[in-house]
Amino acid sequence: MYNVLIVDDEAVQREYLREVIPSLDPRFTVAGEAADGEEALAWLAAHAADVLVTDIKMPVMDGLALCRIAYEQYPRMRRVILSGHEEFEYVREALVYKAEQYLLKPPGREAVRLLFAGLADDLERERGDARALRGLQSLSEEGRMQVGRRLLQALIAGAEAEIGTLFPLAYRMKIPLFEGEGLLLLLAIDESSMREQGVAPHERSLFDYILNQVTAELAQSTALAWTLFDSRERTAVLLSGTDPQALSAGAEALFGKIRQTMRDTAGLTLTGGASSLIEDVQQLDAAYAEAHAAVCRKYLEGGDTLYASGDGANSAADAFDTLVQAASAELSDPYGDRRAAYGRPALDALLPNGRKLDAACAYGLVAALLGELQRLAGGKRHSGQWAAAWQALDRAIPAGNPAVWTATALADACRSALAPLTAAGADPEPRPAFEAAERQLALNIRAYIDANYAEPISLALLSDKFRASQQHISTIFHKHAGTPYIRYMTRVRMDNAARLLSAHPDMKIFEVAERTGYANVKHFSYVFKKHFGVTPGEYGARE
Known part of the structure; x- marks a missing residue:
């Protein structure tokens, strides 16, 4: 039931509304009446009303003055202007003070019914939202x-x-x-230390979980820290604060405590990657990319240390990610030349100018590759094949081997480790048909992104739509389009955003964001500046 306060200096008008409102919509009751604005405010000081219905022309205090004060003191109360005056200035001033409706006297029954039906729906939504909010706020701290x-x-x-x-x-x-500035710390257990401690590959998830729990416990003493898992089940910690120097020092100190605890309890070593400072939580994807790139430095320089972003870290990360894509594509291609070295171009990029790796780095690199392939497409091979692949890796890069490893030797080790995963299955379809099907799938995905870039698109959605695994879609699109699907989609969205800004310079930035597939305008602005080097506002202004 919603309470209505009627304010009118004409008693007959108050009586009419007192009778007609509840008869047309029983969700409302007339809880009070007043003859002018001052009397209405006195009533409101002692009672609650959901809806105020007021005349404009009244003695002592008119309806517009009443709406002005009610808007300031009772902002959640709905206000309805009732007057016999049709001048536009009355309507405009009424709307300034958030009157929900302007009715001419005497209002017809149908106009009253429609007005209060809309008010009731609005009030019910508001009460529902308030109940939901109270429920959310009452969740346990763990739920939050x-x-x-x-x-x-x-x-x-x-x-x-x-x-x-x-x-x-x-x-x-x-x-x-998030508070002030932030930094992302990414942690990964070193593969070579897991082999030294006799941790089997299938036990990796258990120790990743232990690392996450140790990190969460040690990070509790930090003012604002979030401990997370990334898609690879590595532990990430978002730290934020108002003192940048203390933030960087805190990340180093936290890494030191975590590393020592894992060494003491499990004999395992860690590599950490720290991003540069970010100013908004919307930049977290960029911070993660930096931290991931920093962690990948262990494949070249060794583990058991904390690496900062920069210093050529991106080249190692890009080479590793390309190596994963190349190996995955070759594994999924039944016509792949098994005499070729898996991912050789990526390894040449990782080890330019004849650079060599020690055995620990070499094993860590190939083990990380094998673990990533198993995570992405583990269900496509049976457990015996994966066990054989890990055993083959141990033979290809034996523990304690003092040899150094060139790109050629690493490619041979990759080929040996992945050979058990290439066991022949059913006879594949002819290669031309296979290639044509791949190209057509990539073209179909491109066409879908081009037509639906304004909608939420993910690998899961593409997988459902095109009835292929997420990894298959990712690999085939990268192979035939020459770029990852997420980069292609970002380019399409940014090109269309630029087109909108050029064609409609007066369009609001949030409208451009919504029409190009971004739910949050801050995130859109960040991606736009990262893509074009200027903000959306600066881009529109220069056109």
Whole structure:
């Protein structure tokens, strides 16, 4: 039931509304009446009303003055102007003070019915939202932390649809995600230390979980720290604060504590990667890319240390990611030349000018490759094949081997390790048909992105639509389009955003963001500047 206050200096008008409102919509009751604005304010001081219906022309205090004060003191109360005057100035001033409707006297029954039906729907939505908010705020602290972690993981992955859902939720739940500036710390257990301690590959997930729990416990003493898992089940820590120097020092100190604890309890060593400082949580995907690139330096320089972003780290990360893509593509191609060295171009890029690796780095690189392939497409091979692949790796790069490893030797080790995964299956279809099907799938995905870039698109959605695994779609698109699908989609969205800004310079930035597939305008602006080097506003102004 919603309470209505009627304010009119004409008693007959008050009586009419007192009778007609509840008869037309029983969700409302007339809880009070007043003859002028001052009397109405006195009533409101002692009672609650959901809807104020007021005449404009009244003695002592008119309806516009009443609406002005009510808007300031009772902002959630709906205000309805009722007057016999049709002048536009009355309507305009009424709207300034958030009157929901302007009715001419005497109002017809149908006009009253429609007005109060709309008000009731609005009030019910508001009450429902308030109940939902109270429910969210009453969640346990762990429940709130789960929402925060899910959002941060979505930001790392660039999952636009999930970001659009969780960001408003986290805001309404008042979850403290970020303060001042931030830094992302990414942690990975060194593969060579796992072999030294006799940890079997299938036990890796257990120790990754232990690392995550150790990190979460040690990070509790930090003012604002979030401990997360990334898609590779590595532990990431988002640290933020208002003192940049203390933030960097805190990340180093936290890494030192975690490394020592894992060494003491499990005999395992860690490599960490620290991003540069970011100013907004929307930049978390860029911070993650930097931290990942820093961690990849261990494949060249060894583990058991904390690497900072920069210093050529991107080249190692790009080479490793290309190596994964190349090996995955060759494994999925039943016509691949098994005499060729897997990912040789990527290894040449990783080890230019004849650079060599020691055995620990060599094993760590190939073990990381094998682990990533197993994560991406483990279900396509049976457990015996994966066990054989790990055994083949141990034979190809034996423990304690003092030899140094060139790109050629590493390619041979990759080929040996992955050979058990290439066991012949059913006779494949003729190669021309196979290649044509791949190219057509890539073309279909491109066409879908071109036509639907304004909608949430993810690998999971593409997998469902084109009835292929996510890894297959990712690999085939990269192979035939020459770029990862996410980069292609970003380019399409940015090109269309630039077109909109050029064609419609007066268009609001949030409108451009919505029309190009971004649920959050801050994230859109960040991606736009990263792509074009200028903000959307600067781009539109120069056109």
